[in-house]
Amino acid sequence: MRRYYERVVEGLVFASGMASIIFVILIFVFLLKEGLMLFREFSVIKFLLGKHWYPISEPPQFGTLPLILGSLWVTLGATAISVPLGIACAIFIGEIASGWLREVLKAGVELLAAIPSIVLGFIGLVTLVPLVKNMFGLSTGLTAFSGSVMLAFMAMPTIVSIMEDALNLVPKTYREGSIAMGATKWQTIRRIILPSAASGIIAAVMLGFGRVIGETMAVMMITGNAAVIPKSIFQPVRTMTATIAAEMGETVQGSDHYFALFAVAILLFVITFAVNFLADWFLHRKKAR
Secondary structure (H helix, E strand, C coil): CHHHHHHHHHHHHHHHHHHHHHHHHHHHHHHHHHHHHHHHCCCCCHHHHHCEEECCCCCCCEHHHHHHHHHHHHHHHHHHHHHHHHHHHHHHHHHHCCHHHHHHHHHHHHHHHHHHHHHHHHHHHHHHHHHHHHHHCCCCCHHHHHHHHHHHHHHHHHHHHHHHHHHCCCHHHHHHHHHHHCCCCCHHHHHHHHHHHHHHHHHHHHHHHHHHHHHHHHHHHEECCCCCCCHHHHHECCCCCCCCHHHHHHHCCCHHHHHHHHHHHHHHHHHHHHHHHHHHHHHHHHHHH
16 A cells, blocks of 8 residues: 555656646747747847847837846846855854754745745835935936845845755765864865855856846836846846836737747746756756766
8 A cells, every 4th residue: 555655646746747847848839939920020130139129119129138138237236246145144054053043044034035026126116226326326226236236135045045955965074074174164164165065056046046037026116127238237227027027018919019028038938947957957966976
């Protein structure tokens, strides 16, 4: 009877995994079916490298370069903020904090992950945007920098959780051997633990990157939604996700604008898939060795 139950559970797990793969494939096929219709009359090169996104002009222009650069400005800025803070938090939680404090901090990180993105976007619109405007003397606080700061806090739970798991996977004998050789706790962390957990740390950074680049509501509220090529992080930008969310409800189904938004979704899907694939590869690289 126990063997029968094990086979049933194994079958259910296998079916769940296959269903997830099938759903992802079907989503990608659906995006391809709608998005590729744009390229019957519009060049792929112009779509990727065009400098203007004017979907309702005559003739319409669907250049996604401002959207791609806007997404990169916000994502790279958020990554630059969240990664050092994430590493510091993961080291403190996993290596320094005592038992009760560790549990409290882990619960706090998980609670931060549970806050809806639209709530964080509203908080950023009310508090962060005026602060950025006054601090840097800008004409508006709706900039890529504001989006980067807010998205950094949204990516922190993912980065901290994965980094902490990576640090915990380092064998205790490494720590004990280092301390026995006369190294201090900080030297042990810097020279032994962090290099040993490098694969997990890189995976955490990439998954945080993927989490940020796919965010919609927060960036749509506080980045200015200006589809122009940004020259600095203190300018308004528009991301790919915000473009889809803002314009899909106003398009005519079957129009070039409709197909262009699906083409943007294909581009976003490919970028996100590549980032998650690389993160998974780095995460399992250490185990394979």
